[in-house]
Amino acid sequence: MFIMLSLPLLLLVLTGHIGIVRSSCTSKLEKSLFDDLIGMMLKLKGTGHGVELRQNEIPAFTAYRNSVQTLSPTTIVKFDKLWMNNLNAYDVTTGVFTAPMPGLYHFAAVVMSESAKILFLNLWHNDTQMAGSYTNGDGHKTGTIDVVLSVKKGDRIYIKCRNNTTQKIYSNSDNYSTFSGYLIAK
Template sequence: MFVIQLISLLLAAEIAVVSSSCSSKLERSLFDDLIGMMLKLKGTEHGGHGNEMKLKETPAFSVYRNSPQSLSSSTVVKFDRVWTNNLNGYDVSTGVFTVPVAGLYHFSAVVMSESDKQLFLNLWHNDSKTAGSLSSGNGYKTGTFDVVLDVKKGDRIYIRCRDNNAQKIYSDTDNYSTFSGYLIAK
């Protein structure tokens, strides 16, 4: 904590000195360097991992559907198109993300219902429900998930239709239904 306070004081003093004697380009460069040093000291550079993980080594996925999917009781939602799939944790054929590196993860999803139809889904962690999403009413509706989970290597994360009825997810070329997750911290 002392180091961060000291750097903050030095940063404030440096900005005061810089702004009175340097060009704005040099001032910005010095400021960027100081912020970089603070982040390294705090261990938050590169998404909270210091220098130990590179971008392509960070588990992350972002997938979507660009067509509807009919769901019967307990069917897993299959987001069959990929934007990002670092470490290949998400399987488009099953709709399941298998955790490649243990840690704290953030998962989110937006899933659209058919017009004027109810859509009731659950986010699952292995064999346990973690969150539910209910969309109902007139027109197209979206349900969302936004959770942070502490998971182990090999754990499975997926979205599944509620047990008691058949439903349909809506999506088209505007990619209304999406699912994402990424490692926050090891």
Template sequence: MFILQHLPIVCLVLSGLICVVSSSCSSKLEHSLFDDLIGMMLKLKGTGNGGQGNISTKKDTPAFTAYRNSVQTLSSNAIVKFDKLWTNNLNAYDLTTGVFTAPMPGLYHFSAVVMSEDGKTLFLHLWHNDIKTAGSYTQGDGYKTGTFDVVLNLKKGDRIYIRCKGGHDSQTIYSNVDNYSTFSGYIIAK
């Protein structure tokens, strides 16, 4: 235990050591301050998880980033299948279906960038279960990128995916080895 003299401040040492301060405060106030500091230190250090508190590890944090490195031609209402992965914690994104299924309830952030073919229209929506949310519409000369950026409150088992607009056959997601089309999601609060 350290004894600091002639310092008018209270010291918090995160290594677990308590600093005793010599000052003109009353004994009752000094004990109250130390109780508060010890409480804060315990909150910072956590109780278990190796001192990590409530910090999640990447093993238990739902997160994915999927991408395409080739074109995908879509029929009306077809789901975009991002068929390659950089990240897929908890295996919540299914490459074969193009659907993310929430492994736990919480607030999630989703974003996507999709590129159209040169001079072609691309009309997509982000779906939450069977409810259409954000849309992306690209049209005009050249390659165009549409984006999605949404935060959704999900229940365990909710599904998130990107689907071609109904009544719009033969739309194409463009991508190549430069991975122009990506889809990501992760939990931001439990």
């Protein structure tokens, strides 16, 4: 266990040994040393497979809409703009995330209804409906979906219209409707 005596006081568990480190470094150098120490700890801990993924090797995406989308029954929602798309696994033209590697993934969606209209959507894993979001009432309503799934390479994850009627997802330049996913563990 190492204890760094500087502001803030940090307690780090590494190998079971105790040591005290006093620092008179600049904050920029302290951050660099701290980042290096965290990196070494992660390498020592490992991933259980002897493989360390770099940030740009981790499947992750955040897509959004900044305009209304009209959905006929069973239409896939197309979050057609991207903030990030590591490994290009999310396709803005289809609205589908295709897993580039197996693992445990977290997916979340936030969707806004047209004012005073019903919006009924589901998250699908391949051809299986997994979770839903239903909004109804006066004004715009926000529905959410939040799941963790075990995914195989090539599996498809998407949001699809559920109801038997035409519906609309509302969004504008404030980007009210989003869809994200990322690998948690291999």
